[in-house]
Amino acid sequence: MKGRAKIKVWGAMSAAMLCIGLLGNQVLAADCTTKIGVALPTSVDWGRPIAATTQFAVDLVNEAGGVSGCNIEVVLRDTQNDPKVGVDAARSLVDLEKVKLLLGAVSSGVSMPILTSVTVPSNVMQMSCCSSSTAFTKLSEEGKTKGLWFRTFATSEVQANAATILIKEQGFKNVAIFYKNDDWGQDMGRLVADNLKKLGVNVTTSIAINDGQASYQAEVAKGISGKPDAIYLALYPKEGISIVRNWISLGGTQEMVVANSLKSDEFRDKVGFKYLAAAIGTDTSSPRVDSATAFIDIYKERFDSEPNGPGLSNAFDATMIALLAMQAAGKDADGPAIAKEVSRVTDPQGTPITADTAGFKKAITILHDGGSVMYQGATGNVQFDKNGDVFAPAVAWVFTESGIKEERYVSLEEIKSFMDSIN
Amino acid sequence: MIGVISYLVFFTTIAAILAIAVLGLNLQWGNTGLFNGGVAAFFGAGAYATILLGGTPQGEHIGGFEIFYPLALAGGALCAGLLAWMVGLLTLKLRHDYLAIATFGVAVAFESFVRNTSVMTGGALGLRGFERPLEALIENPFLYNILFLLVVVLVLASVYVFLQKLLHAPFGRLLRAIREDETAAQSLGKNPSEVRLTAFIVGSVIMGLAGGLYATFYAFISPQDVVPTLTFQIWAMLIVGGAGNNLGALVGTFLIWAVWTGSGWCLSKYAPVEAQIYTGTLQYILIGAIIVSMLLWRPQGIFPEKLVISQSGD
Numbered sequence: 261m262k263g264r265a266k267i268k269v270w271g272a273m274s275a276a277m278l279c280i281g282l283l284g285n286q287v288l289a290a291d292c293t294t295k296i297g298v299a300l301p302t303s304v305d306w307g308r309p310i311a312a313t314t315q316f317a318v319d320l321v322n323e324a325g326g327v328s329g330c331n332i333e334v335v336l337r338d339t340q341n342d343p344k345v346g347v348d349a350a351r352s353l354v355d356l357e358k359v360k361l362l363l364g365a366v367s368s369g370v371s372m373p374i375l376t377s378v379t380v381p382s383n384v385m386q387m388s389c390c391s392s393s394t395a396f397t398k399l400s401e402e403g404k405t406k407g408l409w410f411r412t413f414a415t416s417e418v419q420a421n422a423a424t425i426l427i428k429e430q431g432f433k434n435v436a437i438f439y440k441n442d443d444w445g446q447d448m449g450r451l452v453a454d455n456l457k458k459l460g461v462n463v464t465t466s467i468a469i470n471d472g473q474a475s476y477q478a479e480v481a482k483g484i485s486g487k488p489d490a491i492y493l494a495l496y497p498k499e500g501i502s503i504v505r506n507w508i509s510l511g512g513t514q515e516m517v518v519a520n521s522l523k524s525d526e527f528r529d530k531v532g533f534k535y536l537a538a539a540i541g542t543d544t545s546s547p548r549v550d551s552a553t554a555f556i557d558i559y560k561e562r563f564d565s566e567p568n569g570p571g572l573s574n575a576f577d578a579t580m581i582a583l584l585a586m587q588a589a590g591k592d593a594d595g596p597a598i599a600k601e602v603s604r605v606t607d608p609q610g611t612p613i614t615a616d617t618a619g620f621k622k623a624i625t626i627l628h629d630g631g632s633v634m635y636q637g638a639t640g641n642v643q644f645d646k647n648g649d650v651f652a653p654a655v656a657w658v659f660t661e662s663g664i665k666e667e668r669y670v671s672l673e674e675i676k677s678f679m680d681s682i683n
Numbered sequence: 684m685i686g687v688i689s690y691l692v693f694f695t696t697i698a699a700i701l702a703i704a705v706l707g708l709n710l711q712w713g714n715t716g717l718f719n720g721g722v723a724a725f726f727g728a729g730a731y732a733t734i735l736l737g738g739t740p741q742g743e744h745i746g747g748f749e750i751f752y753p754l755a756l757a758g759g760a761l762c763a764g765l766l767a768w769m770v771g772l773l774t775l776k777l778r779h780d781y782l783a784i785a786t787f788g789v790a791v792a793f794e795s796f797v798r799n800t801s802v803m804t805g806g807a808l809g810l811r812g813f814e815r816p817l818e819a820l821i822e823n824p825f826l827y828n829i830l831f832l833l834v835v836v837l838v839l840a841s842v843y844v845f846l847q848k849l850l851h852a853p854f855g856r857l858l859r860a861i862r863e864d865e866t867a868a869q870s871l872g873k874n875p876s877e878v879r880l881t882a883f884i885v886g887s888v889i890m891g892l893a894g895g896l897y898a899t900f901y902a903f904i905s906p907q908d909v910v911p912t913l914t915f916q917i918w919a920m921l922i923v924g925g926a927g928n929n930l931g932a933l934v935g936t937f938l939i940w941a942v943w944t945g946s947g948w949c950l951s952k953y954a955p956v957e958a959q960i961y962t963g964t965l966q967y968i969l970i971g972a973i974i975v976s977m978l979l980w981r982p983q984g985i986f987p988e989k990l991v992i993s994q995s996g997d
Contacts, residue, residue, distance in 0.1 A: 301963065302960055302961070302962065302963030302964070303963030303964050303966065303967055304963075307963070308960050308961075308963070311959070311960045312960050315956075315959070315960070334959070335951050335952075336951055336959045336960070336962065337947050337948075337951050338947055338962060338963030338966055340912075340963065340966075340967075341907070342907070342910075342912060343901070343903075343905065343907050343908050344697065344908070344913075345943070345944065345947070347901065348693075348694070348697065348944045348947075349944070349947060351690055351693045351694075352690055352944070352948055354686075355686040355687065355689045355690035355693070356686055356687065356690050356948070358686060367907065368808070369807070369809055369905040369906070369907035369908075370907065372809065372811065372903055372905070373901045373903045376811065376901070376902055376903055377900070377901050377902065377903075381824035382824070393808055394808075395808050395809070395811065399811070441798060441799070441807060442798075442807045443806075443807040443808045443809070443905070445807070446801065446806050446807045446808065447808070468799065470795070
């Protein structure tokens with residue numbers, strides 16, 4: 261009984277202390293703040309840097325004086341990658357915090373119910389850094405997103421086409437595909453396989469990889485039995501590391517084409533650069549405009565490392581574009597009004613602006629005078645089509661001893677004409 | 684103010700839907716002693732079947748029969764029952780931990796099935812395109828959510844009353860008798876395996892009903908909705924509330940779901956800006972700590988089972 265009582269007292273005390281501690285640290289509000297909602301899987305390892313990058317972009321905007329003279333306050337909620345939790349977070353951001361803009365989520369399985377059951381019915385604009393599912397395009401074509409949905413992550417289709425071009429250029433004849441068994445991976449695996457078949461490239465096997473298995477020996481053995489001369493990987497670093505190590509140790513080919521999710525230092529370090537010298541990856545990017553290098557520079561300054569995690573550039577651009585649109589829409593604008601201004605801040609005929617504090621300041625003046633701007637961000641001159649899908653050119657990159665180097669650009673026209681030629 | 688009401692309506696809807704599933708588990712574990720580790724599978728079977736039966740056709744997918752909604756919902760629950768019947772026949776001779784592992788395996792297999800059967804379940808992309816009943820008539824989403832909440836509460840109340848009546852009927856005593864001492868029940872001429880199977884199926888039908896309502900509310904379902912975390916959440920709600928007590932199951936659900944979501948709200952509000960990106964992890968620690976401390980404080984649950992002696996000898 262004594263022990264019980266002790267636990268009770270201890271529990272009550274620690275709860276009280278926790279609350280006091282938290283209250284004491286509450287940030288003092290500036291004279292005027294505007295809240296924006298951010299719902300990201302911060303409890304997942306790769307989700308946290310995305311949240312940090314989002315906050316970083318907001319900090320830059322606040323340094324420029326904020327949006328419509330108000331400081332932007334990020335209300336960050338964890339989605340736990342669980343649709344129930346994600347929708348609840350979004351609901352409370354919209355209902356309780358009254359946000360007009362929601363950034364998130366990462367996984368399409370979370371973004372989709374948020375979009376259909378929270379943001380669209382409540383007229384809140386939603387912009388995702390990382391959801392790639394083709395289902396969003398269909399939903400928008402049915403007119404069910406009310407133009408409130410945007411994403412800065414290229415659709416699976418653009419990514420798959422870029423990968424196909426690289427595979428063709430390398431002249432591979434037999435390719436094995438490993439894809440993550442989720443919405444993104446299934447899309448990628450299917451689209452790349454379809455493209456390759458049209459090109460006459462033999463797909464030896466296409467293998468779904470489930471998360472968190474202790475070993476991928478069976479999958480790798482199955483892949484290697486088809487004797488491919490190259491592999492295509494649409495995987496995340498954790499599973500990618502395990503599979504590639506297994507693959508190399510069984511004597512598989514070192515020729516690989518990988519998706520942008522493996523553009524990470526962790527992947528290079530844990531597999532070992534000497535095995536990845538022949539690997540080539542795809543990502544969405546643009547010709548080297550000043551702003552793309554500028555992003556890398558300011559990112560390094562802030563985080564002391566290169567922006568090499570999945571989704572970081574996309575998260576940065578999503579935040580910047582959304583805040584620019586908010587600025588263009590004026591004070592206290594609602595979701596549809598902000599969404600309407602997205603085209604004015606990503607106007608190819610507009611004045612180019614850089615993705616930093618100075619750029620945002622410049623944009624404030626131009627937008628105030630009724631002009632339009634062309635945002636040049638971390639993934640280039642971002643533009644959206646009517647479905648909120650980004651059309652971005654692609655970039656091919658390779659690993660180097662010390663990091664990652666961009667090898668060449670694949671322009672949008674090139675991708676389009678290539679796809680027309682095989683269809 | 685309207686925002687707070689809107690959020691509370693939403694919160695109550697989800698909590699009430701989960702409570703239905705917790706009541707189903709309470710019949711299985713609390714009253715009959717069946718350790719069902721595969722709640723997510725029966726919840727998911729109800730959810731997927733409801734959308735497949737009541738939804739609109741989607742491309743080349745099988746399904747989308749646009750059946751009248753109450754029938755689709757009933758079909759979903761029935762589907763969960765069918766799954767339970769098959770699983771039950773195979774596994775109910777297993778006891779305790781063995782049954783838990785077997786049913787857990789069923790749930791993993793179910794998730795894998797819906798993730799890969801893209802011609803029917805949409806694979807990892809999930810199923811959408813469900814027209815929520817009456818939504819076109821009621822244009823105001825806020826009013827619609829209130830109506831939806833009323834329907835869910837009505838279903839919850841019916842399930843609650845049904846289970847209470849069941850437990851106080853001779854069948855309820857039979858369940859408890861089998862839970863406490865199967866051999867003794869058998870010696871009195873009862874057939875434990877049949878009763879266990881019945882309880883397992885009825886509980887699973889109730890879980891399927893919850894799944895159907897859940898999928899209807901979001902008008903979307905994907906494999907991410909039926910991961911083992913769901914099973915854990917439902918179990919935590921029952922254990923904290925009090926296994927064997929339906930009122931406990933209700934209270935436990937609302938409490939755990941409030942902790943689960945409220946901890947995120949609290950952290951986003953009060954944690955310092957620099958720590959914000961770590962709040963996701965902190966939230967998990969907080970949720971775990973609260974569940975553990977509740978179990979230390981009240982291991983029998985908030986409302987423990989009231990043991991009734993059905994016939995007092997005088």
